[in-house]
Amino acid sequence: MKRFAIKGFGAAREVFEEIEANPRVVDASHVRIAIKTFAVNPYDVAFRQGKMSQSIEFPYVLGKDGAGIVTEVGIGVPELKVGDEVIFHALTGSYGEEIVVPGNKVVLKPAEMSFAEAAGLVTPGLTAYNLVTHLLGEAAGEVVAVQGASGAVGSLVVQLLKANGKTVIGTASKRNEELVRNLGVDHFAAYDQVDPGKVFADQADTVIDATKGSRTSESGMKLLKAGGTYIALNDLPTKRTKAGNYVHFGPSRSYQDQEAFEALTALYKAGKLKLTIAEILPFELTSVITAHEKIEGHPNAGKLIIQKEQ
Numbered sequence: 001m002k003r004f005a006i007k008g009f010g011a012a013r014e015v016f017e018e019i020e021a022n023p024r025v026v027d028a029s030h031v032r033i034a035i036k037t038f039a040v041n042p043y044d045v046a047f048r049q050g051k052m053s054q055s056i057e058f059p060y061v062l063g064k065d066g067a068g069i070v071t072e073v074g075i076g077v078p079e080l081k082v083g084d085e086v087i088f089h090a091l092t093g094s095y096g097e098e099i100v101v102p103g104n105k106v107v108l109k110p111a112e113m114s115f116a117e118a119a120g121l122v123t124p125g126l127t128a129y130n131l132v133t134h135l136l137g138e139a140a141g142e143v144v145a146v147q148g149a150s151g152a153v154g155s156l157v158v159q160l161l162k163a164n165g166k167t168v169i170g171t172a173s174k175r176n177e178e179l180v181r182n183l184g185v186d187h188f189a190a191y192d193q194v195d196p197g198k199v200f201a202d203q204a205d206t207v208i209d210a211t212k213g214s215r216t217s218e219s220g221m222k223l224l225k226a227g228g229t230y231i232a233l234n235d236l237p238t239k240r241t242k243a244g245n246y247v248h249f250g251p252s253r254s255y256q257d258q259e260a261f262e263a264l265t266a267l268y269k270a271g272k273l274k275l276t277i278a279e280i281l282p283f284e285l286t287s288v289i290t291a292h293e294k295i296e297g298h299p300n301a302g303k304l305i306i307q308k309e310q
């Protein structure tokens with residue numbers, strides 16, 4: 001079984017290698033999936049660069065997000081069968097031909113969703129859903145500003161907030177204005193042309209910084225109403241210029257993937273969730289390296305997906 005692994009932390013073209021791995025045994029609670037697509041996330045890039053300070057053994061196979069076809073099912077997973085087209089959320093190891101994952105981390109892929117969209121939905125979708133539904137809920141207030149509204153997470157946060165009837169201010173670069181407006185934002189500001197914090201000063205009950213590496217805290221705090229809620233997916237601002245409730249969002253064991261997947265796929269089937277794919281690359285080591293290098297720069301909006309042709 002072919003997998004794409006890192007042999008250490010460092011530059012993508014120096015550490016990625018193709019390895020041949022032995023298939024794992026499937027126990028009662030797990031399923032085996034032949035992977036059709038996997039997504040590359042900013043998290044994978046930071047991990048490969050050695051920024052996540054994890055203690056691991058090499059070679060190590062990255063990747064949490066993917067979609068494929070079930071090839072073996074543990075006896076304790078009666079809801080799935082061989083041949084099902086599924087979406088999965090793994091702890092790690094989706095950069096390859098096959099994966100064995102717990103049954104509760106797998107959901108049926110809607111027939112109308114492509115395998116590329118399915119892989120691209122996973123981490124951004126779970127993040128957006130848990131943030132909007134569990135962290136915020138009704139505490140979001142009426143007006144929410146989403147910075148990084150063109151991003152994988154930000155674009156889904158915008159759509160979930162609109163589905164909940166919120167007024168949404170979106171910020172992104174000028175080149176992504178049309179994409180963000182098409183997601184349904186009520187107001188837009190291009191951060192590379194104006195300061196959104198000045199344009200929409202003191203208007204947001206909640207500000208969500210979904211930019212890569214939390215780059216917009218100064219303008220975000222200007223957007224915030226005094227006493228509002230400020231959420232960052234990465235670092236919170238160290239120098240706080242406005243009184244408010246400052247919260248870091250991160251994964252939690254109390255969030256159930258099945259619940260989020262069901263809500264997200266239902267919205268997709270109802271035509272209320274658009275998933276943006278930037279590029280689909282072939283199932284090759286060079287594609288993995290290319291995807292990592294693109295994410296290190298300032299890539300076009302949308303997910304980078306690696307797809308295996310059968």
Ligand SMILES: NC(=O)c1ccc[n+]([C@@H]2O[C@H](COP(=O)([O-])OP(=O)(O)OC[C@H]3O[C@@H](n4cnc5c(N)ncnc54)[C@H](OP(=O)(O)O)[C@@H]3O)[C@@H](O)[C@H]2O)c1
Pocket residue numbers: 041042043123124127147148149150151152153154172173174176191210211212213214215216233234249250251298299300301302
């Ligand atoms: N805490 C968690 O649980 C969690 C989960 C998922 C992701 N994350 C993190 O959240 C961040 C976003 O992830 P993603 O997958 O959505 O990434 P993405 O698709 O690459 O989106 C990045 C966003 O950042 C914006 N951006 C890039 N450079 C910027 C700058 N200099 N100023 C302002 N905005 C800028 C982009 O806007 P333009 O392209 O329009 O410029 C885009 O909207 C990443 O840092 C990721 O690691 C955290």
